[in-house]
Amino acid sequence: MDFGPVVTREAKERILGLINSGVEQGAELVVDNRNFSLQGYENGFFVGPHLFDKVTTDMDIYKTEIFGPVLSVVRAKTYEEAIGMAMDHEYGNGTAIFTRDGDTARDFAHRINIGMVGINVPIPVPLAYHTFGGWKKSMFGDLNQHGPDSFKFYTRTKTVTARWPSGIKEGGEFNFKAMD
Amino acid sequence: MKELSHWIDGAHAKGTSGRFADVYNPATGEVQAKCPMASAAETEAAIGSAAAAQIAWGATNPQKRARVMMAMVGLMNRDMDKLAEALSREHGKTLPDAKGDLQRGLEVIEYCIAAPQMLKGEFTDDAGPGIDMYSMRQPLGVVAAIMPFNFPAMMPLWHVGPALACGNAVVLKPSERDPSVPLMLAELFVEAGLPKGVFQVVNGDKEAVDTLLDSETIQGVSFVGSTPIAQYIYSRATANGKRAQCFGGAKNHMIIMPDADMDQAADALIGAGYGAAGERCMAISVAVPVGNETADKLIDKLVPRIEKLRVAPIPTAMTWTSAPSSPARRRNASLA
Numbered sequence: 432m433d434f435g436p437v438v439t440r441e442a443k444e445r446i447l448g449l450i451n452s453g454v455e456q457g458a459e460l461v462v463d464n465r466n467f468s469l470q471g472y473e474n475g476f477f478v479g480p481h482l483f484d485k486v487t488t489d490m491d492i493y494k495t496e497i498f499g500p501v502l503s504v505v506r507a508k509t510y511e512e513a514i515g516m517a518m519d520h521e522y523g524n525g526t527a528i529f530t531r532d533g534d535t536a537r538d539f540a541h542r543i544n545i546g547m548v549g550i551n552v553p554i555p556v557p558l559a560y561h562t563f564g565g566w567k568k569s570m571f572g573d574l575n576q577h578g579p580d581s582f583k584f585y586t587r588t589k590t591v592t593a594r595w596p597s598g599i600k601e602g603g604e605f606n607f608k609a610m611d
Numbered sequence: 612m613k614e615l616s617h618w619i620d621g622a623h624a625k626g627t628s629g630r631f632a633d634v635y636n637p638a639t640g641e642v643q644a645k646c647p648m649a650s651a652a653e654t655e656a657a658i659g660s661a662a663a664a665q666i667a668w669g670a671t672n673p674q675k676r677a678r679v680m681m682a683m684v685g686l687m688n689r690d691m692d693k694l695a696e697a698l699s700r701e702h703g704k705t706l707p708d709a710k711g712d713l714q715r716g717l718e719v720i721e722y723c724i725a726a727p728q729m730l731k732g733e734f735t736d737d738a739g740p741g742i743d744m745y746s747m748r749q750p751l752g753v754v755a756a757i758m759p760f761n762f763p764a765m766m767p768l769w770h771v772g773p774a775l776a777c778g779n780a781v782v783l784k785p786s787e788r789d790p791s792v793p794l795m796l797a798e799l800f801v802e803a804g805l806p807k808g809v810f811q812v813v814n815g816d817k818e819a820v821d822t823l824l825d826s827e828t829i830q831g832v833s834f835v836g837s838t839p840i841a842q843y844i845y846s847r848a849t850a851n852g853k854r855a856q857c858f859g860g861a862k863n864h865m866i867i868m869p870d871a872d873m874d875q876a877a878d879a880l881i882g883a884g885y886g887a888a889g890e891r892c893m894a895i896s897v898a899v900p901v902g903n904e905t906a907d908k909l910i911d912k913l914v915p916r917i918e919k920l921r922v923a924p925i926p927t928a929m930t931w932t933s934a935p936s937s938p939a940r941r942r943n944a945s946l947a
Contacts, residue, residue, distance in 0.1 A: 528868065
């Protein structure tokens with residue numbers, strides 16, 4: 432199996448509602464599984480995979496996080512138009528570019544206003560010793576998850592300035608003296 | 612009906628509020644357990660005993676705290692199959708994907724073994740005549756982690772691990788959709804040597820969350836979920852003088868240039884777009900091919916791959932290791 436059900440009945444209904452909105456707003460539903468059902472699991476929260484083509488940036492399926500098995504293809508004429516779309520979106524969690532050209536990949540990684548970038552890697556989840564976090568409406572705060580940031584987040588810094596004007600070496604009594 | 616609990620002072624604690632949330636088996640739509648929803652009083656009690664336990668834990672040297680993390684790594688590996696199955700049953704993701712969820716959490720626990728190194732301060736000798744200056748990193752005290760349903764092991768571990776390694780006590784409010792694995796992890800932490808009360812699990816909803824956000828004892832808040840709630844929690848926590856890190860939604864774009872390997876790009880999109888039914892903040896939900904020719908080629912590659920996807924409940928017996936998986940899925944299996 433490749434994937435299972437979504438989490439709740441409400442999630443399933445929300446996802447199917449968004450798929451319907453995509454059709455109503457003029458996107459082309461290339462793979463349509465709205466009637467998907469599994470024998471013996473008719474009451475499960477399964478949503479089949481969907482593919483939209485010719486999605487435009489004014490559609491709800493483009494603006495909203497669907498959080499379901501729905502992929503939208505938005506056609507761009509140029510690289511500039513494509514990077515502009517990702518940069519103009521309110522979310523800035525992750526992104527990826529697939530290319531054989533190092534110059535394009537490098538330009539993309541430098542300019543993009545998104546926190547986690549994949550170059551020929553579709554889900555660029557940073558490993559434990561780097562940090563995980565998005566930009567724009569994907570993150571509120573200063574420090575990311577795991578990596579060095581997490582040690583900063585969960586501690587506070589105390590800075591001590593210490594001076595010892597005079598100590599025992601300056602005039603201490605070193606001779607053994609009897610108590611009078 | 613199975614009734615789940617909270618985890619307070621190193622033991623399961625029955626909910627006393629009389630309020631419960633349904634935990635579904637998402638594959639059948641049936642309710643499989645009841646999850647207690649903590650009252651403000653129950654939440655406050657959990658915070659109070661966490662604060663008492665934190666004093667000794669914060670004074671425990673970082674090396675000893677790191678040894679708890681070392682033991683936890685061993686225990687999670689020992690119980691990996693059991694944890695993965697419990698995770699799949701409540702979340703609905705596939706067993707290999709559930710193991711990935713646990714593995715990515717485990718890797719942060721491994722990283723936390725470096726706590727003594729990470730917590731070292733800075734020192735300036737002779738900052739002035741006879742003056743030295745040094746800094747130290749000290750725990751905040753009690754922190755709260757409010758975590759989402761989509762990674763019920765990884766998300767709590769990403770926060771609980773570093774917070775504990777730094778010497779804090781943690782009150783975790785996991786998702787009421789899939790609370791069993793967080794409770795199992797709490798049991799393992801005690802087995803790993805974590806003192807009782809240092810890690811509390813409070814199941815609940817807005818009542819418990821608002822109690823955490825308004826508590827004068829809670830010093831830091833970590834949240835992962837949707838953007839509107841992230842913004843709400845950030846505003847309320849920071850207005851109350853706490854530090855906060857709140858992670859919200861995503862709409863991840865993948866740009867496909869005309870020179871890309873279209874088979875690779877299509878395989879990548881299948882895993883990133885449909886894996887875990889798209890319930891990941893790192894899912895790719897928008898593919899942006901550059902040029903119509905690229906778009907047509909990409910769609911020609913995507914459609915047959917999508918038609919081959921198998922959507923199914925997890926197997927009922929632990930026979931999943933022999934279950935076949937598609938080549939596309941295998942290729943992306945290492946990526947959470």
